Amino acid sequence: MFIITVCVAIFIVGCSNNSTTKEKAESTSNNKIEKEQKEFVPAEDAEGMLREGPGKYAGDRYDQAKLEKELDQFPDNLTAEEAYKRIIPLLAADYGPLVEKIEKFDTSLVNPNDMPSEASEKGMKKKAPKTYVTILLDASGSMAGQVEGGKKMDLAKAAVQRFVASLPEEVEISLRVYGHKGSNSEEDKKKSCEAIEEVYASSPYEKERFDQALLRFNPTGWTPLAGAISETREELLRDAEERTQLVYIMSDGIETCDGDPVKEVRKLHDENIKSVINIIGFDVDDQAQQQLKEMAEVGEGSYETVDSAESLRAYFDDRNQDLWSEWFDWGVQSSLDLFDMKADKLEYISDEVNGTFIDEINNEYVKLHDAGEYLLLKEKMRLAENIEYSKILTKRESKLDEYRESQEDLLRQAVEKNYDNLNQEIERKQEEMTKSR
Structure with a gap:
């Protein structure tokens, strides 16, 4: 009987120690999250917002169960600003790759046809x-x-x-x-x-x-x-x-x-x-x-x-x-090819800036909105604050969309300008070569 009692006592103490260790680990993790969220200051302009991600559960890392577990740890009676400040580090989208594509996008256009030369007209292959x-x-x-x-x-x-x-x-x-x-x-x-x-x-x-x-x-x-x-x-x-x-x-x-x-x-x-x-x-x-x-x-x-x-x-x-x-020809085919290239670049801008970027902004908005609704459901945030929180999200979405539109306009204008300049050069060169003959 004494042996059984000792074993039970040891078992209880062991469980107690394991439980205490687990609680300490969870407490440490929660304190770390709490500290990071307190130190984080949300951006007020689009350029800053684009650098806030990727959040802990952004993109492919999104896990609703884990996210809700973290949201459950939020304090009660959150204001709209407090909720936004805590949620952004978790769900801000990863805009980095999109911004890089825009910044490095080559707006120049080139003519893909060989330029005529006296050597080629005489049937001689000219090595450049x-x-x-x-x-x-x-x-x-x-x-x-x-x-x-x-x-x-x-x-x-x-x-x-x-x-x-x-x-x-x-x-x-x-x-x-x-x-x-x-x-x-x-x-x-x-x-x-x-x-x-x-x-x-x-x-x-x-x-x-x-x-x-x-x-x-x-x-x-x-x-x-x-x-x-x-x-x-x-x-x-x-x-x-x-x-x-x-x-x-x-x-x-x-x-x-x-x-x-x-x-x-x-x-x-x-x-x-x-x-x-x-x-x-x-x-x-x-x-x-x-x-x-x-x-x-x-x-x-x-x-x-x-x-x-x-x-x-x-x-x-x-x-x-x-x-x-x-390296390139200045004939009619050049103008046709140039037009096709311009169309391809504009299509790329439309897909990557006007398409992929919009999708990213919308997906982020939905996840941020859903997180706010979850806090409302769990009574972490009152209805009035939830309404203000939605206004903050709408303002964020609007600023990001304005940035997207401005970048799209800049790229389109640059492509159009380069197209006009090169097309004029092709026409001028074609006229010059025709006169010389």
């Missing part, structure tokens, strides 16, 4: 020279600054990504960055001025590898512009085969590492390399603009000043058009 594109990107500390549209480095990376992604498949690309190590303090000057790196070696474009290259650096230090050009020249000399070499140098300031970039550009241009050196001054002052313009003149290339996300994107869109225009 291989094209190489080298991009030198300033990663000095000043590139962390802000311009209209966002941080300069982020905008530069996005613009370069769009540009190289839309180049012809035959083009080989090299991306070299400079000033991306150390800091802009005197103590780090030597380290920063020696920081010149080819993060994407000359080769055809591969999205995943190029994306990884863009993640390898951030703006931090000084501006070794001359050194970057010098290293580029040495690289090009090692492979000076018959080819077209296009060099794009993007900088937001003057040389700060005691070099002479104008001298280096002259040396590059004077070598036996068929190169065109184009300079992009990104939000530069008068002194920097003067130096960069001189570099472009010496390199017999172009100079362009950009000061916002829109102008930077327009610049690379234009350069993209320049490259493609050398």
Whole structure:
């Protein structure tokens, strides 16, 4: 009898300990959730709302039973604002992939037909020279600054990504960055001025590898512009085969590492390399603009000043058009093909922005609304507060939809503008070639 009593006692104590441990674990988890929800501050604008997700139960992770279990832990007498603040971290949609598609969407159009030449008219097959594109990107500390549209480095990376992604498949690309190590303090000057790196070696474009290259650096230090050009020249000399070499140098300031970039550009241009050196001054002052313009003149290339996300994107869109225009025909078939391409891009915009985006907004709204109804049913929130909560959701939906509409309009306008510009060029070239005959 004594043995049985001891066993029962041990069993009860064991169960009690297990129960206590489980309760502590649940309490710790609940406290963590409570803390996260208290720290969370809901966004008031669409851009902020788009970054709030993905929520704990967003998309494929949605589990109604688990969600309701968490909602049951909410305190009683919630206000509309309190309920919204607690529910958003659980159910905010994952808009990230959609926003990325919109930001990286290539609005440029290209003509897919071979341009006529005297060689082709004589029955001779003309082999086009291989094209190489080298991009030198300033990663000095000043590139962390802000311009209209966002941080300069982020905008530069996005613009370069769009540009190289839309180049012809035959083009080989090299991306070299400079000033991306150390800091802009005197103590780090030597380290920063020696920081010149080819993060994407000359080769055809591969999205995943190029994306990884863009993640390898951030703006931090000084501006070794001359050194970057010098290293580029040495690289090009090692492979000076018959080819077209296009060099794009993007900088937001003057040389700060005691070099002479104008001298280096002259040396590059004077070598036996068929190169065109184009300079992009990104939000530069008068002194920097003067130096960069001189570099472009010496390199017999172009100079362009950009000061916002829109102008930077327009610049690379234009350069993209320049490259493609050398390869394509300007006849009637070109106009027909161009119209089809415009229609395809507009259809994509309609599907991804006007379709998928709307579905995501609607699905989020339904889940947020249902969560509020559940709180009302469980008497966690009174009817008057539930009505206010619904108004908050409607306001959120409206802001997200306004953002969607604005992005759709911008993309459509850009496609239409590029279509009109290229179509006019096709017509002009067709007329010019017809007259010459």
